[in-house]
Amino acid sequence: MPDVLDASPYDALLLLSFGGPEGPDDVVPFLENVTRGRGIPTERLKEVGQHYFLFGGVSPINDQNRALLDALREDFAEHGLDLPVYWGNRNWAPYLTDTLRDLVRDGRRRVLVLATSAYASYSGCRQYRENLADAVAALREEGLEPPAIDKLRHYFNHPGFVEPMTEGVLRSLADLPEELRDGAHLAFTTHSIPTAAADTSGPPEAHGDGGAYVRQHLDVAQVIADAVRERTGVDHPWQLVYQSRSGAPHIPWLEPDICDHLEERHAAGAPAVVMAPIGFVSDHMEVLYDLDTEAEAKAGELGLPVRRSATVGADPRFAAAVRDLVLERAAAERGRPVTPCALGALGPSHHLCPVNCCPARAPRPAAAGADSPYA
Numbered sequence: 245m246p247d248v249l250d251a252s253p254y255d256a257l258l259l260l261s262f263g264g265p266e267g268p269d270d271v272v273p274f275l276e277n278v279t280r281g282r283g284i285p286t287e288r289l290k291e292v293g294q295h296y297f298l299f300g301g302v303s304p305i306n307d308q309n310r311a312l313l314d315a316l317r318e319d320f321a322e323h324g325l326d327l328p329v330y331w332g333n334r335n336w337a338p339y340l341t342d343t344l345r346d347l348v349r350d351g352r353r354r355v356l357v358l359a360t361s362a363y364a365s366y367s368g369c370r371q372y373r374e375n376l377a378d379a380v381a382a383l384r385e386e387g388l389e390p391p392a393i394d395k396l397r398h399y400f401n402h403p404g405f406v407e408p409m410t411e412g413v414l415r416s417l418a419d420l421p422e423e424l425r426d427g428a429h430l431a432f433t434t435h436s437i438p439t440a441a442a443d444t445s446g447p448p449e450a451h452g453d454g455g456a457y458v459r460q461h462l463d464v465a466q467v468i469a470d471a472v473r474e475r476t477g478v479d480h481p482w483q484l485v486y487q488s489r490s491g492a493p494h495i496p497w498l499e500p501d502i503c504d505h506l507e508e509r510h511a512a513g514a515p516a517v518v519m520a521p522i523g524f525v526s527d528h529m530e531v532l533y534d535l536d537t538e539a540e541a542k543a544g545e546l547g548l549p550v551r552r553s554a555t556v557g558a559d560p561r562f563a564a565a566v567r568d569l570v571l572e573r574a575a576a577e578r579g580r581p582v583t584p585c586a587l588g589a590l591g592p593s594h595h596l597c598p599v600n601c602c603p604a605r606a607p608r609p610a611a612a613g614a615d616s617p618y619a
């Protein structure tokens with residue numbers, strides 16, 4: 245029998261994700277949920293709807309979360325961590341508010357949240373916290389007393405997140421024809437966001453242009469590029485690039501786009517490119533459409549050999565990393581000394597988002613932060 249691990253003061257882990265449609269009839273209501281009050285052009289919505297219809301109206305994200313849930317439960321059981329794991333989404337069933345109601349029903353009083361977004365930014369962190377606050381408010385409206393909620397720190401630089409991606413890049417390189425392999429460029433890719441959102445991602449004072457969002461991705465890219473060089477003896481040129489831009493054309497978003505980058509690399513004589521989607525936790529629609537469909541098609545037009553490397557998904561090393569993060573946070577909350585695990589130059593992220601971290605354009609209550617009315 246393994247030793248019993250101590251998750252107190254927490255009595256549940258909540259996997260909090262984006263959600264996605266599971267059939268053609270879900271697509272439009274899902275997009276309405278995502279974009280409620282966000283001013284995304286109708287043209288863009290029609291286009292994104294087509295991305296989903298191309299795959300039968302099904303996003304793989306929910307099945308990927310089910311697999312992650314299984315991996316977490318299996319890892320916790322194997323290691324004697326007695327902590328139930330719940331799952332709720334921001335934009336599709338199972339909806340966060342319903343899951344929070346389940347937590348109350350089961351008598352859970354202090355919940356730790358694992359968001360399926362590894363980096364800072366309004367879209368990747370505060371927006372999740374706002375939706376948590378909305379769910380808390382909804383339960384209070386019903387006369388229920390919701391549990392206290394904390395959110396795990398950003399895990400972009402945790403070895404259990406980075407190492408499976410490093411291995412994925414090595415596999416993609418190995419999959420290229422040998423004569424192209426050593427000259428291959430690495431394109432680390434993530435979701436584009438408005439430059440104004442990047443610059444204030446947080447906390448903004450601590451970072452330069454591009455804020456924590458860009459700095460964190462650059463740090464991970466550097467760690468992976470270094471590890472690849474160590475393992476192969478080859479120094480592959482690399483760059484951080486972006487994908488899945490939306491919003492109005494006159495508003496600046498992070499660039500270059502992956503497709504423009506492929507064109508530019510091709511013109512510069514790169515023999516091949518490995519696209520490494522470090523910004524994403526699983527192979528959801530952004531990976532399946534924007535990389536595997538659109539960017540692959542662009543590369544085909546150019547005659548540029550490309551490979552797309554793996555996301556962590558339900559890798560057991562990621563599940564183990566979550567266990568490590570849970571135990572670290574629980575110990576910290578109990579006032580024990582902890583040595584947070586992190587690769588790269590930035591070091592471990594804060595446990596509690598400071599006031600004004602990744603600010604929204606229009607301030608709204610957000611849970612699990614120093615500026616939270618529920619902290």
Ligand SMILES: CC1=C(CCC(=O)O)c2cc3nc(cc4[nH]c(cc5[nH]c(cc1n2)c(C)c5CCC(=O)O)c(CCC(=O)O)c4C)C(CCC(=O)O)=C3C
Nearest residue numbers: 262264278282292303305360361367368435437490528529
């Ligand atoms: C940083 C970031 C992540 C990574 C962190 C994280 O994972 O959270 C992410 C993930 C995801 N984004 C997703 C889907 C969408 N994102 C949209 C819109 C937007 N995303 C943004 C940013 C991000 N998004 C932004 C700044 C917008 C524009 C306006 C707004 O702020 O809303 C739209 C509306 C249409 C469009 O404009 O494309 C959709 C449908 C799905 C589900 C995929 C599936 O179904 O498999 C996932 C995992």
Ligand SMILES: [Fe+2]
Nearest residue numbers: 367435488530
């Ligand atoms: Fe998105």
